[in-house]
Amino acid sequence: KAGVTQTPRYLIKTRGQQVTLSCSPISGHRSVSWYQQTPGQGLQFLFEYFSETQRNKGNFPGRFSGRQFSNSRSEMNVSTLELGDSALYLCASSLEIPSSPGYTFGSGTRLTVV
Amino acid sequence: AQSVTQPDIHITVSEGASLELRCNYSYGATPYLFWYVQSPGQGLQLLLKYFSGDTLVQGIKGFEAEFKRSQSSFNLRKPSVHWSDAAEYFCAVQGNTDKLIFGTGTRLQVFP
Numbered sequence: 506k507a508g509v510t511q512t513p514r515y516l517i518k519t520r521g522q523q524v525t526l527s528c529s530p531i532s533g534h535r536s537v538s539w540y541q542q543t544p545g546q547g548l549q550f551l552f553e554y555f556s557e558t559q560r561n562k563g564n565f566p567g568r569f570s571g572r573q574f575s576n577s578r579s580e581m582n583v584s585t586l587e588l589g590d591s592a593l594y595l596c597a598s599s600l601e602i603p604s605s606p607g608y609t610f611g612s613g614t615r616l617t618v619v
Numbered sequence: 620a621q622s623v624t625q626p627d628i629h630i631t632v633s634e635g636a637s638l639e640l641r642c643n644y645s646y647g648a649t650p651y652l653f654w655y656v657q658s659p660g661q662g663l664q665l666l667l668k669y670f671s672g673d674t675l676v677q678g679i680k681g682f683e684a685e686f687k688r689s690q691s692s693f694n695l696r697k698p699s700v701h702w703s704d705a706a707e708y709f710c711a712v713q714g715n716t717d718k719l720i721f722g723t724g725t726r727l728q729v730f731p
Contacts, residue, residue: 550720607651
């Protein structure tokens with residue numbers, strides 16, 4: 506079956522612009538999480554969505570937002586981009602059942618802010 | 620607070636040698652534990668996971684990990700490393716809030 510699909514793979518944006526990243530989870534997975542990976546801060550949790558509701562949020566400014574659609578696809582948006590937002594953004598999906606914890610990750614979107 | 624510590628930032632081994640990557644966690648109860656591997660420019664691939672039962676867990680690519688509650692550790696091992704194992708390895712804990720908390724990673728370099 507298809508894995509977690511993230512689009513686009515690479516993105517270059519100018520400071521001050523806004524960006525939208527997309528994630529399609531594995532079929533049947535209803536939980537989608539987003540992580541930011543940078544050399545300095547490592548892997549940091551952004552937020553998690555389940556059945557179109559944000560269930561958990563990390564410690565990021567309000568410029569970072571997300572949503573989940575009825576088909577479980579998710580998008581994250583970053584407004585007023587800053588140079589420090591340059592990172593690999595990873596999406597992960599989960600079956601969300603107690604007997605099978607853990608997440609499957611996509612290949613990520615590499616965002617460069619110039 | 621939940622946390623994960625990977626004390627080794629960078630490890631170098633010769634191809635064919637054994638490998639052990641260390642991971643210690645802090646969590647009030649028995650957590651769900653994971654090891655992920657990341658090749659340059661790629662996402663995270665799940666190597667193995669532990670959430671109950673046998674404390675020795677077998678994963679993909681010949682890796683295994685042992686959960687030791689008394690030491691709050693979940694070390695990753697492989698008896699014979701291949702050049703293709705060169706990558707970055709992340710230990711993670713998933714607690715009751717469901718989010719994954721990652722260690723800082725261990726970069727593995729393999730020499731022929």
